[in-house]
Amino acid sequence: MKTIKLGLIGAGGISQAHCRTIASIDGAEFIAVSELVVANLERTKERWGIENTFTDYNEMLKMDELDAVFVCTPTGVHAPPTVAALKAGKHVLCEKPMEATLDAATEMVRTAHETGKILMVALKLRYSPQVIKAKAIVDAGTLGDIYYAETVADRRRGNPGGSFIRKATAGLGASADIGVYALDTALHLMGHPKPIAVSGITSNYLSLHNTWNPVLKETEVEDFGVGWVLFDNGARLVFKTCWCMNMDSLGGTFFLGTKAGLRIGIGEVRGPQDGVRVYGDKDGEFHDETFTDFESVDVFLAEDTAFIEAVREGKPSPIDPDGMLLTNVIIQGVIDSSEAGGREVEVTVPTF
Numbered sequence: 538m539k540t541i542k543l544g545l546i547g548a549g550g551i552s553q554a555h556c557r558t559i560a561s562i563d564g565a566e567f568i569a570v571s572e573l574v575v576a577n578l579e580r581t582k583e584r585w586g587i588e589n590t591f592t593d594y595n596e597m598l599k600m601d602e603l604d605a606v607f608v609c610t611p612t613g614v615h616a617p618p619t620v621a622a623l624k625a626g627k628h629v630l631c632e633k634p635m636e637a638t639l640d641a642a643t644e645m646v647r648t649a650h651e652t653g654k655i656l657m658v659a660l661k662l663r664y665s666p667q668v669i670k671a672k673a674i675v676d677a678g679t680l681g682d683i684y685y686a687e688t689v690a691d692r693r694r695g696n697p698g699g700s701f702i703r704k705a706t707a708g709l710g711a712s713a714d715i716g717v718y719a720l721d722t723a724l725h726l727m728g729h730p731k732p733i734a735v736s737g738i739t740s741n742y743l744s745l746h747n748t749w750n751p752v753l754k755e756t757e758v759e760d761f762g763v764g765w766v767l768f769d770n771g772a773r774l775v776f777k778t779c780w781c782m783n784m785d786s787l788g789g790t791f792f793l794g795t796k797a798g799l800r801i802g803i804g805e806v807r808g809p810q811d812g813v814r815v816y817g818d819k820d821g822e823f824h825d826e827t828f829t830d831f832e833s834v835d836v837f838l839a840e841d842t843a844f845i846e847a848v849r850e851g852k853p854s855p856i857d858p859d860g861m862l863l864t865n866v867i868i869q870g871v872i873d874s875s876e877a878g879g880r881e882v883e884v885t886v887p888t889f
């Protein structure tokens with residue numbers, strides 16, 4: 538079996554989870570790492586025994602033996618290394634979300650199409666047993682047509698600080714950081730309908746005026762975002778996300794279908810303990826089913842294994858980048874609408 542040789546761009550927090558995972562996968566290894574902060578570079582090199590180190594990823598991408606790279610830079614810095622890597626003939630696994638702006642994300646997907654290389658966004662929730670079960674229920678037709686959904690990613694006190702709160706690095710806040718999980722799950726279960734209009738609002742009031750951590754008063758991005766999304770098939774989606782709130786929950790994630798409804802715990806407040814619940818009727822009586830007995834899965838292992846297999850076997854991206862791009866279309870719609878005072882904005886899905 539050929540060993541898939543990998544390069545890492547960005548050796549901060551999350552890259553360590555990928556290094557740990559790749560170390561446990563037969564037939565894949567990191568042979569190079571690129572990082573601006575020398576302490577992070579040296580630590581990652583020593584910890585994982587990575588031979589080649591670079592401070593400029595363009596130099597690393599000249600290594601012919603690299604099959605693929607993992608992009609683990611902050612969200613607002615995903616596009617430049619991803620585009621450069623694809624153009625250098627490398628497959629890319631890029632951390633979530635795709636990027637901060639729709640324009641940057643579009644450039645990434647366009648380059649993937651032009652180069653024919655794999656672009657996978659690391660959406661680990663796709664590999665959670667709850668999401669896999671819910672998708673199977675929806676695909677079996679149990680819900681009928683989904684005409685309305687609400688999707689939520691919320692934390693009561695969970696502004697991550699660091700590179701996540703700066704416009705120059707993260708670009709966006711909660712909507713992109715955790716909101717992308719909620720949006721992607723909703724779109725995945727709804728079959729990726731095409732969004733055509735969005736209205737939304739965002740705020741960072743609570744972080745700026747918080748009483749629990751002075752550092753978070755420097756938050757430059759939104760810590761709260763909500764959107765009302767209209768799709769071309771007539772379905773509607775409410776999207777709610779926050780890093781902090783004076784409330785116990787923004788509500789959960791649920792889908793209303795013409796035959797049945799489904800609730801799923803994908804968040805941190807209403808999480809896996811909520812399992813998957815289907816609400817329907819049989820012979821005129823309520824007929825509900827609850828699935829909570831899920832085995833624990835290492836989602837990083839599942840995600841990285843899927844990527845390595847796709848690279849080795851020449852398969853398409855395990856997570857279709859065109860579908861992922863819809864999360865950027867909607868998030869951009871929320872930001873643009875918020876800047877327009879919450880008024881509805883039309884959104885356009887890029888075509889390639």
Ligand SMILES: NC(=O)c1ccc[n+]([C@@H]2O[C@H](COP(=O)([O-])OP(=O)(O)OC[C@H]3O[C@@H](n4cnc5c(N)ncnc54)[C@H](O)[C@@H]3O)[C@@H](O)[C@H]2O)c1
Nearest residue numbers: 547548549550551571572573574609610611612632633700
């Ligand atoms: N999948 C998950 O569970 C998960 C969890 C946390 C973060 N993330 C995502 O991972 C990304 C990184 O988050 P993090 O927590 O690791 O951030 P981080 O700030 O800890 O690490 C980012 C690293 O990238 C480096 N970097 C920045 N520009 C660079 C460049 N041009 N070349 C090389 N290195 C560069 C920084 O110096 C830093 O070490 C974000 O997009 C975030 O949304 C995903």
